[in-house]
Amino acid sequence: MNRKDIALALSLSLLVLALSLTISLEGLGPIVPRELRPLGASFVQNSYNPWNASLTSLSLNVVTAIVWDYRGLDTLYETLVLFASIAATLVVLRGYSELSGLGIKGLSDVSKSVTVVIAPLIVVYGIATAIHGHLTPGGGFQGGTIAVVAATLIIAVFSLEYLYRRGVSTSRLMLLRILGLLAIILTSLSLASIGMPSNVNAYILQNMAKDDSALSMPGVLFDTPLAGSIFLYNLFEFIIVFSGLTFAAMMLVLRESELESIKEAAEVYE
Amino acid sequence: MFLERVSWRASKRRPRYMSDLLASLAFRTAMIAFVFNIAIALYGVLSRPSLVKKFLCLVAFTDSINIFAVFIGFRYTPGAYPSPPILEAIPTSPAEVETLINTSVDPLPQAMILTAIVIGIACSIFLLTLILMYYRHYGTTNIHEAEEGEEPHAEAL
Numbered sequence: 001m002n003r004k005d006i007a008l009a010l011s012l013s014l015l016v017l018a019l020s021l022t023i024s025l026e027g028l029g030p031i032v033p034r035e036l037r038p039l040g041a042s043f044v045q046n047s048y049n050p051w052n053a054s055l056t057s058l059s060l061n062v063v064t065a066i067v068w069d070y071r072g073l074d075t076l077y078e079t080l081v082l083f084a085s086i087a088a089t090l091v092v093l094r095g096y097s098e099l100s101g102l103g104i105k106g107l108s109d110v111s112k113s114v115t116v117v118i119a120p121l122i123v124v125y126g127i128a129t130a131i132h133g134h135l136t137p138g139g140g141f142q143g144g145t146i147a148v149v150a151a152t153l154i155i156a157v158f159s160l161e162y163l164y165r166r167g168v169s170t171s172r173l174m175l176l177r178i179l180g181l182l183a184i185i186l187t188s189l190s191l192a193s194i195g196m197p198s199n200v201n202a203y204i205l206q207n208m209a210k211d212d213s214a215l216s217m218p219g220v221l222f223d224t225p226l227a228g229s230i231f232l233y234n235l236f237e238f239i240i241v242f243s244g245l246t247f248a249a250m251m252l253v254l255r256e257s258e259l260e261s262i263k264e265a266a267e268v269y270e
Numbered sequence: 271m272f273l274e275r276v277s278w279r280a281s282k283r284r285p286r287y288m289s290d291l292l293a294s295l296a297f298r299t300a301m302i303a304f305v306f307n308i309a310i311a312l313y314g315v316l317s318r319p320s321l322v323k324k325f326l327c328l329v330a331f332t333d334s335i336n337i338f339a340v341f342i343g344f345r346y347t348p349g350a351y352p353s354p355p356i357l358e359a360i361p362t363s364p365a366e367v368e369t370l371i372n373t374s375v376d377p378l379p380q381a382m383i384l385t386a387i388v389i390g391i392a393c394s395i396f397l398l399t400l401i402l403m404y405y406r407h408y409g410t411t412n413i414h415e416a417e418e419g420e421e422p423h424a425e426a427l
Contacts, residue, residue, distance in 0.1 A: 005317070008313065012312060023302065031294060032297045043355075043378060044371050044377060062377040063377045067381050084392070085392035085395055088396050225360065245395075251399065
C-alpha cells in the first residue's frame with residue numbers, strides 16, 4: 001500500500017460521493033422527469049410531421065432522424081472517425097502480406113455446418129435492420145455491426161483461409177469502404193449539385209424541401225415512408241461499417257507468418 | 271403553445287404518493303449504482319498493470335457512462351409504460367404525434383450515445399491493435415515488466 005494507491009482511492013471515493021450527492025439533490029435536473037425536455041419534444045414533434053413540411057424528415061424513428069438529418073454533420077464526422085481509426089490500424093500493421101495455403105483447420109464439422117446455415121441469415125437480418133432504420137428500431141450502424149457477427153463467426157469457425165478462398169481480401173474490403181464513404185459524401189452533395197446549375201436554392205445535407213428550397217429527396221416509396229436521404233445514408237453506412245469492422249477483425253487475426261514482413265517495412269520507413 | 275406547456279420546472283415538484291416516493295428512491299439507487307460502476311472501472315484503468323485488463327475496464331467505463339446518459343433521457347410516466355421514440359401507425363394523424371410526445375422517452379441522449387458508441391468502437395479497434403503489437407514486441411502485456419528494460423523477445427516481432 002503506497003501513497004499512490006491511497007491517493008487513487010481517496011480521489012475515486014470523492015468522485016463517487018460528489019456525483020451521488022449532486023444526483024440525489026437533483027442538481028443535474030429532476031430525477032426521471034415526467035415531461036420531455038423542450039429540445040427532445042420538438043424533435044419528437046417534427047420527425048414525422050407532414051403538416052409542418054419545412055421541418056419534417058418523414059422518418060418514423062426519431063433517433064434515426066436526429067442522427068442522419070437534424071445532426072447529420074455529426075454523424076458524417078463520426079463515420080470519418082471510424083474510417084480514420086481503421087486507416088491507423090493499417091499504418092501500425094503496414095507491410096503485412098496475405099498468404100494463403102497455411103492450411104485450414106477450423107472447428108468441428110458440426111459447428112461448420114451450423115455456421116453455413118446461420119451466417120447468411122445473420123447478414124440478411126443485418127441488412128433488414130439497416131434499411132428499415134427509419135421505420136423500426138435500427139439503422140445503418142446497428143445493421144452493420146449485426147452483419148459483422150457473421151464474418152467474425154466464419155473467421156472463428158472456418159479460419160481466415162476460407163475467407164481468402166471466397167475472394168474476401170483486405171484490399172477489396174478497403175475498396176468497398178472507400179466506395180461507401182464516397183457514396184455518403186455524394187448523397188450529401190446531390191441536391192446542392194442539382195440545384196446549382198439551374199439556379200435553384202438547395203443546401204448540402206438537405207433532405208426534405210424547405211421554405212426557400214423546393215428540391216427534395218423522395219419522401220415516399222409507393223405507400224411506405226422512405227425518409228429520403230436517411231434511407232440512402234443507412235444503406236451506405238451499413239456497407240461502411242460491415243466492410244470496416246470485417247477488415248479490422250481480419251487484421252486482428254493475421255497469422256505470424258503473414259506479419260513477418262512488418263519489421264522490414266518499419267526499417268524502410270525509418 | 272405546446273413548447274410552453276412542456277415546462278422543465280413543472281416536473282420539479284416533490285413526489286406526493288407512496289408509489290412515487292418508491293419510484294424516486296429506486297431511480298436514485300440505480301443512478302448511484304452507475305456512478306459506482308464508473309468509479310470501479312476508472313480504478314481498473316488507472317491501477318491494473320495488464321494492458322488487456324486496462325482495455326476491458328476502459329470499455330466498461332465507456333459503457334457505464336453511456337447507460338448513465340440513456341438513463342438521463344428516461345421518463346417516468348405514472349400508470350403507463352414509456353414508449354420508445356418511434357411512431358407506430360404509418361398513415362399518421364396529428365393526434366398520434368401528440369400521443370407520442372406524451373409517452374415517448376427523450377430521443378436526443380439516445381442519438382448522442384449512438385455517436386459515442388461508434389467512436390468508442392473506433393478507438394477500441396486501434397487500441398486492440400496497439401496492445402497486440404505491444405505483446406508481439408515484449409512478449410507480455412504487463413507494463414511494469416516491460417519497463418525493466420529487458421531485451422525484447424528475439425523470436426517475436
